[in-house]
Amino acid sequence: MAEENTNPEPSRRNFLNWFLNTSGGAFLLAVFYPVSRYLIPPEAAESSTGSVTLALKPDDVKANTGQIFKFANRPAILVRTAGGELRAFSAVCTHLSCTVQYRGDIGHIWCACHNGHFDLNGQNIAGPPPRPLDAFVVNVRSNQIVVSRSA
Numbered sequence: 824m825a826e827e828n829t830n831p832e833p834s835r836r837n838f839l840n841w842f843l844n845t846s847g848g849a850f851l852l853a854v855f856y857p858v859s860r861y862l863i864p865p866e867a868a869e870s871s872t873g874s875v876t877l878a879l880k881p882d883d884v885k886a887n888t889g890q891i892f893k894f895a896n897r898p899a900i901l902v903r904t905a906g907g908e909l910r911a912f913s914a915v916c917t918h919l920s921c922t923v924q925y926r927g928d929i930g931h932i933w934c935a936c937h938n939g940h941f942d943l944n945g946q947n948i949a950g951p952p953p954r955p956l957d958a959f960v961v962n963v964r965s966n967q968i969v970v971s972r973s974a
């Protein structure tokens with residue numbers, strides 16, 4: 824004759840132990856996983872792209888204007904000077920990494936975050952930016968704009 828389990832306590836205890844252990848584990852996982860993801864960011868997919876061909880055509884960029892584009896996953900700025908020359912720089916401000924923009928009214932590159940100014944060679948000329956913008960090389964080949972790292 825099979826012996827019946829008349830004492831439900833052990834299975835209830837087992838269930839409670841299992842429940843508390845898994846809940847505790849789930850709680851710890853829910854807390855520490857996001858914290859670890861924040862503290863240890865994923866490998867940046869830093870592109871080794873040495874050059875990029877822009878979707879813009881040379882005639883799309885009017886004199887005394889600037890256009891933001893992406894270069895190796897970071898913002899960059901293409902400027903056509905009032906004299907018609909195309910120049911490109913990193914658009915990441917060297918102060919606190921805001922994205923700079925071209926201001927036709929003052930004829931140079933400007934960072935709105937803390938009023939940083941860069942001339943058309945990328946040199947920091949006013950405000951808090953501590954160093955120039957990284958400059959890129961611009962080539963126009965068969966009606967396409969190709970921007971490359973300088974060295």
Ligand code: FES
Pocket residue numbers: 916917918919920921934935936937938939950951952
């Ligand atoms: S981030 Fe550009 S001036 Fe401060």
